Amino acid sequence: MTKPIAVGLLGLGTVGSGVVKIIENHQDQLVHQVGCPVVVKKILVRDLYKERDVKVDVSLLTTSVDDVINDPEIDVIIEVMGGVEETKKHLLQALKQGKHVVTANKDLMALYGSELLAVATENGCDLFYEASVAGGIPILRSLVDGLASDRITKMMGIVNGTTNFILTKMCKYGSPYEEVLAEAQALGYAEADPTADVEGLDAARKMAILARLGFSMNIDLDDVQVKGITGITEEDLDYSKRLGYTMKLIGIAHRDGEKVEVSVQPTLLPDSHPLASVSDEYNAVYVYGEAVGETMFYGPGAGSLPTATAVVSDLVAVMKNMRLGVNGRSAVAPQYEKKLKSPSEIFSKYFLRIHVKDEVGAFAKITAIFSERGVSFEKILQLPLKEKGFAEIVIVTHKASQQDYEDILQQLRDLEIVHDVKSSYRVEGNGK
Amino acid sequence: MTKPIAVGLLGLGTVGSGVVKIIENHQDQLVHQVGCPVVVKKILVRDLYKERDVKVDVSLLTTSVDDVINDPEIDVIIEVMGGVEETKKHLLQALKQGKHVVTANKDLMALYGSELLAVATENGCDLFYEASVAGGIPILRSLVDGLASDRITKMMGIVNGTTNFILTKMCKYGSPYEEVLAEAQALGYAEADPTADVEGLDAARKMAILARLGFSMNIDLDDVQVKGITGITEEDLDYSKRLGYTMKLIGIAHRDGEKVEVSVQPTLLPDSHPLASVSDEYNAVYVYGEAVGETMFYGPGAGSLPTATAVVSDLVAVMKNMRLGVNGRSAVAPQYEKKLKSPSEIFSKYFLRIHVKDEVGAFAKITAIFSERGVSFEKILQLPLKEKGFAEIVIVTHKASQQDYEDILQQLRDLEIVHDVKSSYRVEGNGK
Numbered sequence: 001m002t003k004p005i006a007v008g009l010l011g012l013g014t015v016g017s018g019v020v021k022i023i024e025n026h027q028d029q030l031v032h033q034v035g036c037p038v039v040v041k042k043i044l045v046r047d048l049y050k051e052r053d054v055k056v057d058v059s060l061l062t063t064s065v066d067d068v069i070n071d072p073e074i075d076v077i078i079e080v081m082g083g084v085e086e087t088k089k090h091l092l093q094a095l096k097q098g099k100h101v102v103t104a105n106k107d108l109m110a111l112y113g114s115e116l117l118a119v120a121t122e123n124g125c126d127l128f129y130e131a132s133v134a135g136g137i138p139i140l141r142s143l144v145d146g147l148a149s150d151r152i153t154k155m156m157g158i159v160n161g162t163t164n165f166i167l168t169k170m171c172k173y174g175s176p177y178e179e180v181l182a183e184a185q186a187l188g189y190a191e192a193d194p195t196a197d198v199e200g201l202d203a204a205r206k207m208a209i210l211a212r213l214g215f216s217m218n219i220d221l222d223d224v225q226v227k228g229i230t231g232i233t234e235e236d237l238d239y240s241k242r243l244g245y246t247m248k249l250i251g252i253a254h255r256d257g258e259k260v261e262v263s264v265q266p267t268l269l270p271d272s273h274p275l276a277s278v279s280d281e282y283n284a285v286y287v288y289g290e291a292v293g294e295t296m297f298y299g300p301g302a303g304s305l306p307t308a309t310a311v312v313s314d315l316v317a318v319m320k321n322m323r324l325g326v327n328g329r330s331a332v333a334p335q336y337e338k339k340l341k342s343p344s345e346i347f348s349k350y351f352l353r354i355h356v357k358d359e360v361g362a363f364a365k366i367t368a369i370f371s372e373r374g375v376s377f378e379k380i381l382q383l384p385l386k387e388k389g390f391a392e393i394v395i396v397t398h399k400a401s402q403q404d405y406e407d408i409l410q411q412l413r414d415l416e417i418v419h420d421v422k423s424s425y426r427v428e429g430n431g432k
Numbered sequence: 433m434t435k436p437i438a439v440g441l442l443g444l445g446t447v448g449s450g451v452v453k454i455i456e457n458h459q460d461q462l463v464h465q466v467g468c469p470v471v472v473k474k475i476l477v478r479d480l481y482k483e484r485d486v487k488v489d490v491s492l493l494t495t496s497v498d499d500v501i502n503d504p505e506i507d508v509i510i511e512v513m514g515g516v517e518e519t520k521k522h523l524l525q526a527l528k529q530g531k532h533v534v535t536a537n538k539d540l541m542a543l544y545g546s547e548l549l550a551v552a553t554e555n556g557c558d559l560f561y562e563a564s565v566a567g568g569i570p571i572l573r574s575l576v577d578g579l580a581s582d583r584i585t586k587m588m589g590i591v592n593g594t595t596n597f598i599l600t601k602m603c604k605y606g607s608p609y610e611e612v613l614a615e616a617q618a619l620g621y622a623e624a625d626p627t628a629d630v631e632g633l634d635a636a637r638k639m640a641i642l643a644r645l646g647f648s649m650n651i652d653l654d655d656v657q658v659k660g661i662t663g664i665t666e667e668d669l670d671y672s673k674r675l676g677y678t679m680k681l682i683g684i685a686h687r688d689g690e691k692v693e694v695s696v697q698p699t700l701l702p703d704s705h706p707l708a709s710v711s712d713e714y715n716a717v718y719v720y721g722e723a724v725g726e727t728m729f730y731g732p733g734a735g736s737l738p739t740a741t742a743v744v745s746d747l748v749a750v751m752k753n754m755r756l757g758v759n760g761r762s763a764v765a766p767q768y769e770k771k772l773k774s775p776s777e778i779f780s781k782y783f784l785r786i787h788v789k790d791e792v793g794a795f796a797k798i799t800a801i802f803s804e805r806g807v808s809f810e811k812i813l814q815l816p817l818k819e820k821g822f823a824e825i826v827i828v829t830h831k832a833s834q835q836d837y838e839d840i841l842q843q844l845r846d847l848e849i850v851h852d853v854k855s856s857y858r859v860e861g862n863g864k
Contacts, residue, residue: 020579022723030581032767136724138577141568149454149462149744274730275599277709291741292568293453295713295731298706299724309723312581326756335464 002036005319008068008099010090011081012061015104015131016043017054018200018308019315026312030373034319042068044081045105057242068275069094076318088112095119095127101220104307110205110369113212114334124328126321128281128314133206134159134283136306137300140315140332143214143287150289152214154429155253159206161281161301162190162197163229164251167266168279173245176229189281200249200264207251210285211262215255216335224251225263232266236423237351239394240268243379245398246276246352252428261341263356268396270429288389312420346367349378349427352394354412354422355419358384360390364415365392369411375400379431390419396427437751440531441475442522443513444493447536447563448475450740451510451747452534461548466751466863474500476513476670501526508750510743511535517689522543527551527559534746536563536739537640542637542653545644546766548670556760558753560776561747566591566636566715568731568738570745575646582721584646586683586859591638593659593713593733594622594629595681603669604628609662631660632681632696639683642717643694647687648767655772657695668855671785671826672700675811676863684860693773695858699830700783702861715810729781766863776835781810781859783828786844787851790816790823794849798825801843807832811863822851828859 007023020040023030031037037143040060047059062068069077069090077094081087084107091101091108101120103109109116109132120127130333134157146152158164162184169180182197184190196202203226211219229249240247245268252260269276274296278284283301288294288336321327356362363382370377379396397405412418439455441448452472456460463469472492480493494500501509501522509526513519516539523533523540533552541548541564560574564588578584590596594616601612605645613630616622627632636656643651661681672679677700685694701708701794706728710716715733720726732738753759788794795814802809811828829837844850 026583027582028579081500117720136727138574141577142574145570145573145745146741146750149458149741149748151458151461249819273709274709275708279704289741291450291737293732293735293738295729297727297729299727303725305723306725309578309721313577317577317582324756324758324761326758329756347854349642 004039005073005076005322006041007076007078007315008071008074009040010068010077010079010185012043012045012052012056013080014304015080015307017052018304019080019311020054020056022308022312030316034316035323036164036319038315038319041074042071042358044068063337065090069097069099071399074099074102074303075322075407076315077313080103080311081344082107083410084108084111092119095123095125098123098125100126100130100322102311102318104129104311106132106202106205106209110208113209113242114218118333119327121328121333126318128317129209130314131310132308133209134285134299134301135166135303135310136301137283137285138310139210139214139285139297141295142297143210146289151292152287152289153255154288155210155214155285156275157207157210157251157273157285158248158283159251159285159301160203160249162194163200163203163285164278164283165189165279165281166198167229167232167247167249168236170232171241174238177232183393185371195421198228198230203249203251203264205262207253207262210251211253211260212334214253214287215260217260218334219260219262219338221403223338225265227265229266231423233423236425238380239353243396244271245427246271247425248275248278248430250275254296256341258336259341259345261340261346266425268425268431270366270431273429281409322366336425342403343406344401346402347399348402349397349399350405351394351427352421353372353392353394353424355385355390355392355422358389359417359420363393363413363415365414369408369415370397373400373404373408374403375408396431417427435727436471437508438471438473438506438752439508439510439747440503440506440638441472441752442497442500442511443473444484444488445512445684446736447743448734449484449638449839451512451743451830452486452488453485454527454740454744455631462748466748467752467755468784470747470751473506474503476500482758497522501529506531507754508534508747510536510747512743514539516540517532520548523548524551524641527555527557529813530555530557532558532750534560534593534743534750535544536561536743538634538637538641538731542640545641546650553765553811555762558750559748561641562746563739563742565641566731566733567718567735568733569717569729569744570742571642571717571729572645574729576643578719578721578724582718582723584721585687587642587646587717587722588707589642589683589686589717590680590707590710590715591683591717591733592624592632592635592681594630595632595635596710597621597713598630599664599679599681602664602666603673606666606670607724608666626829627853630662632658634683635683637696639685639696642683643685644766645691646685646719647692649770650766651692653693655770657697658698661698661857665855668785668857671813672783675700675828676703677701677859678703679857680707680709681849682707682798682860688773688777690768691771691773691777693778697855700857700859700863702863705861718769719854729837752766774835776833778834779831780834781829782837783826783859785824785826785854785856787817787822787824787854789851790821791849797847797849798844801840802829805832805836805840807840828863
C-alpha cells in the first residue's frame with residue numbers, strides 16, 4: 001500500500017465535521033479512485049474539549065495553527081474556519097511551505113483569490129476552491145473545462161440560498177419580508193445577522209469569483225454592483241406575477257466584446273426561464289456559451305454535507321495531481337485585461353412602480369421623460385390607489401442604458417406630480 | 433513554441449465541421465489553456481469533393497481510414513463518423529498504436545464501452561466520450577468528480593431531445609403524436625426514421641453509459657428496460673396535467689444497497705420536479721448523491737455545436753494529460769460486480785387508465801385485484817365514456833413492485849368487465 005496522504009484541517013465546525021465523516025466513510029472509494037489512503041493528521045480548533053457531532057481522537061486536535069501548517073508530514077491544508085485577513089496569512093504561509101490548499105472560503109477568494117492563486121502557482125501548489133461558490137454544484141470545474149473550446153458570454157446565477165428561500169416563500173404565500181426572514185432564521189437558513197445575505201454581498205462575492213474565472217479577467221469584489229432584497233414588497237411580487245415574471249436575486253456577469261458588467265440585484269425573470277423554477281434554498285448557475293448555448297447547473301448552494309462533498313472533491317483532485325506529480329499547474333492566470341462597461345454601455349429592461357397625483361396630463365408628463373431619452377414601454381398598468389387622488393403606475397420598459405434609466409429616475413423623482421418611486425428592478429427577457 | 437499536437441478526424445459531418453471550426457477559432461484560448469497549438473492533420477471523408485460548410489484544404493482529406501489511424505504523427509483520433517462494428521475495429525486499431533481517442537458515439541460506447549476502455553488503459557491511452565451522453569452537458573466529468581466523495585444512489589435523465597421536443601409540444605398544444613412528430617422531422621429535430629429516438633433506444637444507450645459510470649458497474653444495454661413514447665395519447669397527457677403531473681420520457685438508474693435498476697420509460701413527474709420544466713429539445717440529468725443531495729445539469733442534448741464543444745473539451749483534457757505525461761490513467765475499472773434488481777425488487781407508483789363496462793360491482797372487482805396484492809390507491813377518477821355503457825377509470829397507485837403490478841395488469845386484462853387497458857405509466861413523486 002502506498003503511503004497515505006496526510007491532511008491538516010483548519011476548523012471543525014459543521015463543514016469540517018462533514019469532511020472528517022466523508023473521509024472516514026468513503027475511504028474505500030477514495031483508495032479506489034486515487035490509489036492511496038488519506039488520513040486527517042491535525043485539526044485546528046478553538047476549544048479542545050467541546051462536544052462535537054463527529055468522533056475525533058483528541059490527540060488530533062490543537063489550538064495552535066502552527067501545529068497544522070508547520071507539520072512537515074502534512075501535504076494538504078483544508079481551510080474551513082472562515083475569516084479573511086488572519087486566514088489569508090495562514091494560507092500564504094502554508095503555500096510557501098509547499099502545502100496544497102483546499103478552501104471553502106468565498107470571502108477570502110473574492111477578496112484575495114488572484115494573489116493566493118499566484119502564490120500557489122509560484123510554489124508548485126494546488127489551490128482549489130470549488131466549495132466557495134455553490135456548495136453542491138461543480139460549477140468552477142465546469143467553467144474551466146468549457147473555457148478552452150467555447151467563449152462564455154453570460155453567467156446568471158441564483159447563488160445565495162437564504163435570499164432564494166425568502167423570495168420563494170414571499171411569492172408562494174404572499175407573506176411579508178420580515179415574517180419570512182424570521183422563519184428562515186428559525187429554520188437555520190438565515191443567520192442571526194442576515195445582512196451579508198439579504199444585502200446581496202454574499203452573492204456578489206460568488207459572482208466576483210465566477211466572473212474572474214469565466215471571463216479570465218481580474219474582476220474585484222468592488223467591480224460588482226450590488227442591490228439586496230430588503231426593499232422588495234408584496235406589491236412588487238404581485239405585479240411581477242401578473243406580468244408573467246418571477247422575482248429572483250440574480251447575479252449577472254455579462255460580456256459584450258471585450259467589456260464586462262457584473263451585478264447582483266433583484267431581477268424579474270420570465271416564468272419560463274430555467275432559473276425561475278429554482279426554489280427554496282436551492283442554487284443554480286445558468287451559463288451561456290457561444291458554441292454550447294444555454295446550460296444550467298442546479299443543486300444545493302450550501303449545507304454542511306454538500307459543501308463538505310465539494311471540499312473532498314477538491315481534495316481528491318489535489319491527491320490525483322500529487323500521485324501524478326503535476327500540482328500547481330491548473331491555475332491559469334487571467335488572459336484578458338479587465339475592462340468594465342460604463343453605465344451607458346449596460347443595457348437592460350426595467351420594471352418601475354411609481355405613485356403619482358391623479359391629475360390631467362400627469363401621464364403625459366411621465367411618458368415625456370422616457371421618450372426624451374428614447375426609452376419606450378413594453379407594458380404599462382395604471383391603477384387607482386386607496387389614497388384618494390393618487391394612482392399607481394407600473395411600467396416595464398424596453399431596453400435602456402443604465403445611464404439613461406438612472407437619469408429618468410432622477411427626473412421622475414424631481415417631478416412635482418410624482419409622489420414616490422416605490423420600486424425599480426431589472427427585467428430579463430419577456431414575460432407574458 | 434512547443435510542437436503542435438496533431439489530430440486525425442474520422443468524419444466531417446456537422447459535428448466534425450464544428451470541431452474543425454472551434455479548433456480554428458479558439459486557437460488562442462487552446463494555446464493559453466494547454467500550452468501548445470493543435471492542428472487537424474488528416475480527415476476521413478466519404479467524398480473528397482463534396483461541398484461543405486467549413487473550409488478545409490483538400491489535401492487534408494482522405495477516403496482511406498488507414499491514412500488517418502496509421503499516420504505516425506497523429507496523436508489523437510476524434511471519431512465523429514458514427515457506426516458500430518467497423519468503427520470499433522478502427523478505434524481498437526488506433527488505441528493499440530498508442531493513439532488517444534475522443535468519441536461522440538453513444539451506440540458504440542453503450543455496446544462496447546467496457547472493452548474499449550480496457551484496451552485504452554492497457555495501451556496507456558485516453559478514451560474520452562463526454563459528447564456521447566448529452567452533448568452540451570458535462571455530466572460524465574461531474575459524475576467522475578463526485579464519485580470519490582459521495583455515493584450516487586439515483587440518476588434521472590431527460591436524455592433524448594427529440595422525444596422531449598415531441599412531448600413538450602403535445603402537452604402545450606394538445607396536438608396528437610403523429611402531427612408533432614411530422615413537425616419535429618420538418619424542423620430537423622427528428623430523423624426520417626425516428627425509431628431509435630421515439631422507441632427510447634437512444635435514451636437507453638445513454639442511460640447504460642451513465643449507469644456504468646455512476647454506479648461503477650458493467651451495465652450493458654440489455655440491462656436497460658425500455659419503453660418509448662409512441663403510445664402516449666392526448667388523453668394521457670390531459671389526465672397527467674389534471675393530476676398535477678408532467679409526462680416526460682425519463683431514464684432512471686436507481687441503486688438500493690448493492691442492486692440496481694435501469695430503465696427508460698414515459699414517466700409522470702410532479703410539476704414541481706426540476707425535470708418537469710425542462711422543455712423542447714433540452715436535456716437534463718438529475719443526480720441524487722447521499723451527501724450532496726439533489727443536483728441537476730441542464731443543457732442542449734444535441735446539436736452540432738454543443739456536441740462539437742464537448743468533443744473539443746475532451747480533446748483539451750487529452751492534450752493536458754499529454755503535456756503532463758499522464759494519459760491512460762483516468763478510466764477507472766468498475767468497482768462493483770453487476771447486480772440487477774428482479775421485478776419484485778423494483779418499486780414504483782403507477783398511472784393506469786382502463787375502460788370498463790359500467791356495471792354494478794365492476795369497480796369492486798377491479799379494486800379487489802389490487803388489494804389482493806396489497807397495492808393501494810393514491811387517486812382514482814371515474815368518468816362516463818361517450819360510448820354508452822362504458823366508463824373510464826384512471827388510477828394512481830401507491831408504491832407497488834413491478835412484479836405485482838404486472839400481475840395486476842394481466843388479471844385486469846383477463847377480467848370480463850375490462851374492455852381495454854388503455855395506458856399505464858410509471859409515476860415518480862407526488863402530484864397535487
